[in-house]
Amino acid sequence: MSEVAQQLSIDSATGIDVSLPLAGAGARSYGFVVDWHIRVVLALAWYGAGTLLYNYLRDGRLSVTPPLGTSTRFFGAVLVPAMVLYFLYHPVVELLMRGSTPGKRLAGVRVVRRDGGAPGAGALLVRNVFRIIDSLPVAYGLGLTLVALTREHVRCGDMAAGTLLVYEMPSHGFALTPASTAGVLDIAIAELVAELLARWPGLEMGARDILARALLRRCGQSDEQLTPLDDAALRQALIEVTRLPGATP
Amino acid sequence: MSGASARDAALAHALMKRAALWQEAEARARRFSRGRSDDPTEAARLADDYRLLAHDLARARALLPRSRAREYLESVYARVHATLNHGDWRLGAAVRALFRDDIPAAVVWLMPYLVWATLLFVLAGLAGYALVDRFPELIALFASPDLIASVENGKLWTEGLLNIVPSSVLSVQILANNIVVSLFAYCSGFLFGLGTLYILGLNGLMLGAVFAFTARHGLAGALGSFIVAHGCVELSVMCLSGAAGAAVGEALVRPGSEGRAASFRAAALRSGSVLLACAVLLVGAGIIEGFVSPDPRIPLSVKVSIGVAYWLFMLALLSGWLWGRRRP
Secondary structure (H helix, E strand, O other): OOOOOOEEEEOOOOOOOEEEEEOOHHHHHHHHHHHHHHHHHHHHHHHHHHHHHHHHHHHOOOOOOOOOOOOHHHHHHHHHHHHHHHHOHHHHHHHHOOOOOHHHHHHOEEEEEOOOOOOOHHHHHHHHHOHHHHOOOOOOHHHHHHHHHOOOOOOHHHHHHOEEEEEOOOHHHOOOOHHHHOOOOOHHHHHHHHHHHHHHHHOOHHHHHHHHHHHHHHOOOOHHHHOOOOHHHHHHHHHHHHOOOOOOO | OOHHHHHHHHHHHHHHOOHHHHHHHHHHHHHHHOOOOOOHHHHHHHHHHHHHHHHHHHHHHHHOOOOHHHHHHHHHHHHHHHHHHHOOOOHHHHHHHHHHHHHHHHHHHOHHHHHHHHHHHHHHHHHHHHHHHHOHHHHHHHOOHHHHHHHHOOOOOOOOHHHHOOHHHHHHHHHHHHHHHHHHHHHHHHOOOHHHHHHHHHHHHHHHHHHHHHHHOOOHHHHHHHHHHHHHHHHHHHHHHHHHHHHHHHHHHOOOOOOHHHHHHHHHHHHHOHHHHHHHHHHHHHHHHHHOOOOOOOOHHHHHHHHHHHHHHHHHHHHOHHHOOOOO
């Protein structure tokens, strides 16, 4: 999560305001591109597979050419579902997932009302109808411009529906380590170690080597101790510092 | 380490020892927000969680401002706050409430706009009829060359349509086009209502002009026969979505005391729900237009019956009667 993300503060009964970090154009675009690919692939897959199956069942040929004559079965079983998948993906999935979609989830964002609650069916509908305006003139030009210019990073659909896109930290994004909980390890370092271990397989070996050695030095290990360690041993050493002294693995 | 920083570190570690409680609170809030728990004891514990999280978050903001722990606490606190203040979310109930309560209420609220939108559409239609009746060459402004050539040869462009395009494909094209036009009529209210007025006026002009042109060639009856089955609902929906767009436009032109953004939001939210009903109705109208309207084997009486029945269905849907709503 970005440290410079703007926040929306909501008063609460406890006197401690609720703070929602607002998502900007980057997170929005990331989520949208993922969702767009999902709906295109789903619609094309349905259309292709449905047409193949239809042609095969009708006259035994494998072809993706749509039939020419009036065909209610083709209309109902192939065309309509493919169009529904493409055009109703956003409103239906947002309704089913309470303001989220697979793309938004991947980008770590979700749609909320201005008071922090989950948006209602009407708000989600209005938000999606206004995509027509936001997508003008091409490639969501108006929507992205509004997101860049408005204080709360909202597009026209969000203005109309009274919704916002906020970052949401997934429960697995916060790792507790026994050592930090017990006060043996500094909390900031413990979090960095946990994050490095989580990202370990995705990092290049050189990068994780540098990061692991820097962190282990901050945990009090000397250069003499660290020099002979290879990649696997560095990872093991990081795991060790998150454990309580004397605890069995 | 100074005394103050040692004290802060001790407090931070004391705070972290409660992390398991935060995770429990998050799980509890998730259960409630998804409607998976109605247990009063659990609800009372969630209220306790709220106070505990507020306390811990205040500490975390002071002691660990840049930590994942603080971010996580913010997230859980926001979730519990939303759950306690806004209740759970059940899709079926939300959709039912939309059709039974929100859409009928929006239609009642839109009634003055609906009257004006319909009047504009009718006047534009009459103007289009008068223009082309008096100056037939103006039809080139409203209709395609193929349509004009077909009518001049004494045939409606809809004749033999099913020989060229299958009903299924025709229906999908029509309903998709109509839904886009209807949504556009609503969304273009964003341009201070001018876009909506333009779309309504242009569609009225085109309809009137085409009727006048076909009447000059003795085909108005045939055109009426083509339109009657799907047109009653299609044109009504056009006026309804135009009314919703006009309401959005008026909110921007005359925002009142609450400000332009808030007024726009309120009008768009209130009127936008009717768009769902419009889309549902246009799907049906598209199917009728693809399968019934161009079929010469279906007699006029059947087409009229379908048109009237579908229009009555529209009234039942928009009044909430279909979903069990009764007049208060």
